[in-house]
Amino acid sequence: MSPCSRAGRTTARRTPARHAAALMAAGLLLLCGAPPSQAADTSPRSGPPSGWTAGPSGSGRTSFYLEGRPGTVLRDTLSVSNPGTRPRTVRLRGALHGTPAAWVAFAARQVTVPPHTRADVPFSVTVRADAPPGDHPGTLRVTGGSGREAKVPLRLRVSGRALPALTVEEPRVVRHRDGGVVIHYTLVNRGNTVLEPRLAVRAAGLFGEVLRRPARRLPIHLAPGHRARLTERWADAPDLDSVRVTLTATSGTGAADSATTRFTAVPRWLVATAATASALLAAAAARRVHRRLTRSRGSRPACAAGAPVSGARSAGAGAGAGAGCGGSG
Known part of the structure; x- marks a missing residue:
């Protein structure tokens, strides 16, 4: 018997033993767990927060509401929060919609907020002396370096009698x-x-x-x-x-x-039909008028031979005398 045949029989005899060993190893892995180096990392990864937010200072407010009489100066504070890991520079501006009943002015028009910090920026609203009473909506705008813009509503109520119309x-x-x-x-x-x-x-x-x-x-x-x-x-x-x-x-x-x-x-379709009918009627009327004029011109009487010529002069009258058909001399 050749060595190859013996080797083949030996391999066939050892195969069940190897399968059993593999099954035992798999069972141990299931009981003991995977090695630490091969275990899946299921812990949450907390990346650094990015971006910024803007809104009224304090809690529970999403917009600004100010009320005062004409000629007064009202004040409040805008908060800009930077939860990210690098500084953020923003520009601040604000205005009322419609009629300029008041002016909005910030303590600083540009603010750089450090990481994990909140900047509180005071601003004032100066109500004009001739501002009409009632509500005057406006907006505070915060613009970042990347062009992102946040809008915070501002509502100003000028004291006085309200006259809705x-x-x-x-x-x-x-x-x-x-x-x-x-x-x-x-x-x-x-x-x-x-x-x-x-x-x-x-x-x-x-x-x-x-x-x-x-x-x-x-x-x-x-x-x-x-x-x-x-x-x-x-x-x-x-x-x-x-x-x-x-x-x-x-x-x-x-x-x-x-x-x-x-x-x-x-x-x-009715408009088109009416327009077509009007055009046809106008064309027919024009044709009828034209026929009448033609018949009228063709029915005029011609001068008969020997008929007296109205306005005729004696022989020797100069040429160019007018002549026409008529019975009067």
């Missing part, structure tokens, strides 16, 4: 080329308080009501003296009707107003 102006209904109908209108705040308007829309045609939308909150804050041009899409507008559209705007302060406009709905 709201008007609805310039209502009109337009059918665009794509067939869609859009209601255009303008809201104007003519009072001295900030308004959060709501709008209700109603339309009535020749055969009854064709549109009713209950009052809903509009996504705008209308500052005193400001106006907003808005639109309402009308997807199911009638194709043929004469409609009276009424817009009613209200606010939580009691201000309200309504405006009405008319809309004549005509299908495009």
Whole structure:
């Protein structure tokens, strides 16, 4: 027997023993656990925090609210927190929306915040002596070196009698080329308080009501003296009707107003047909007038032979004398 055959039989005999040893080793690993060098690292890795935040100093506030009489100076503090591992430099600015009822000034327009530190920056709001009473919204803006910007709302209330007033102006209904109908209108705040308007829309045609939308909150804050041009899409507008559209705007302060406009709905195919018919009628009328003029010119009487010539002179009269058909001498 060759050595190769003996080796093959020996290997075959030793294979079950090796399998048993391998199974025992696997069992020990399961009982004892994996070696520390090969164990999976499941502990959470806490990386360094990055970024910065800005907001009112103290806890529980997300915006600033200041109140005072005209001519007063109001003060508060803006906090900029840097939880990161490197310094952060930010720029600070603020302003009121709309009419300049007050000025916002920071103690420093640029601040560098060290790592894991919070910087408290005082600022003042100087209310003008002629500032109208009511609400005046504004915003404090914090801008980082990378261009990131944080906005903190600021609301200033100037003491005095609040006079809310709201008007609805310039209502009109337009059918665009794509067939869609859009209601255009303008809201104007003519009072001295900030308004959060709501709008209700109603339309009535020749055969009854064709549109009713209950009052809903509009996504705008209308500052005193400001106006907003808005639109309402009308997807199911009638194709043929004469409609009276009424817009009613209200606010939580009691201000309200309504405006009405008319809309004549005509299908495009009917407009095209009417235009074509008008063009055909105009062409037919022009042709008829032309024929009448032609017949009138052809029916004029010619001068008969030997007929007396009106205004004729004696023989020897100079040439160039006018002549015409007529019976009078």
